[in-house]
Amino acid sequence: MEHLFEILNPNFLLRNSFYVGLVIGFVCPQVGIFFVLRRMILMGIALPQVSNAGITFAFLMHTLGWHFFPHVESEKAMALTGSIFFTLFAIFLLAILERKGKGFTENRIGFTYAIAGAVSVLFVSWNPHGHSELISLLKGEIVAIPDAYLWATFAIYGIIFIFLTGFHRNFMLISFDNDMAVVMGKKVIVWDILLFLIIGIVISFGVMAVGPMVIFGFLLLPSITARMITRGIFPFCIVSSIIGVFAAFTGFYISYCFDLPIGPIDVALLGAIFFIAYIIKKCIPGK
């Protein structure tokens, strides 16, 4: 209980990582529902890895003295730019190939995942200085988050949440029944691009803060669990975020009490919630 009061204290030393975790736990499942419903779960694995490759590439460039923006020396700005560029490039390339219908989706995504994972490791190994920070990122150790990044997370994820809820009907309609959306006069390509843009930004920004493993966990596991235990699209969306926030809060508490890395605890907790929900569902007759 003492630890809980410490965590909730506004002057708590690790409050930034705690708040960022909660925001990610709340917003990522809202993006993740589209991964689950559009059957793009494999993309949810590959894109955080691609984002990570973008970060490692940017850190390497920074170490070598080459900057994306000549007047901005911040490593974080470089890394975020790398992450966004790599993620958006990959997501739109995969979407275009999907639309052209050449080859198999699984092959393309598997290829992307493997290459992104390999180049991430290579970029890290070529980088004499960024090694420890990047390893922390890969392990999901959400500890050192500066104030500026916390406020940026609030702003960006807040705007994304407003967009996702405000245009929820259009995103659902184009995802569920593309033809009906066209018949109703919706600009399907515009909505698709907007959705992919949102996915790209959420992943890029999230991976910068908590690493690819945690983002993947928060994108998919809350939605998969909520899908199993809810009826109707509205409860599905609400419960996804509730699970995400609960896991982020409880994960942080456990991690703080037992001095364990936050990211893996969060993901393990999400897995545990899934299994508990599954068992309860199986035990309730008629469900």
Add this chain to the structure above:
Amino acid sequence: MVNMAENSCINLENVSIGYRGTPILEGINFSINSGDAIVLFGQNGSGKTTLFKTILRIIPPLQGNIIYNSDPPQRFGYVPQSQSLDEIYPFTALDIVLMGTFGQIKPFSFTPAKSRILAKQCLMDVGMLESKRKLFSELSGGQKQRVLIARALATNPNILLLDEPVAGIDVDAVRMIMDLITMLHEKHRLTVMIITHESLTIPAWVNKKIHIKNNAVVVENAK
């Protein structure tokens, strides 16, 4: 300015349809008049659905003109094959029908009460109001089809296009669906166009039959 017959809704003039520049059917000429009941026949893969989607503006024609009468404006109610919709979505029957009202709801707003009332009315029209809270994936083939017809009705259409509405459903459900379409055509005065490859299900009120045979479209007046 294009001249159209007084009661003509849609005119197809020398239209070619297909995908990626490859035509499936060419030289299609026919018109859909207000109050028509049309059945479109053809074997699997003959181009029925492609023709449907071209009329619905889902895919553009490769050649020729499709002229839509703008007085009154043509509002399509589209009923796809239920098998074409993914059951992973946890939509209830009411969620599905509400989609038909999305055109009238502004972004960043809650679903208005009038949309909910309209959706429930449409569900009642197709005899599915009691199942409004059931998941779409839990419904039988015939029930799914009725929910999709309710969704099309919620768009307030003047033309109803149904893509194989009785495919893969049992005999009782076929009769129920065809009775429902008859009611919509006769009581609501909807222009109806149905795709089917099952000639047994053609109702007596059909006034135009369109056959797709050997890459040709043949129009036959049934009455």
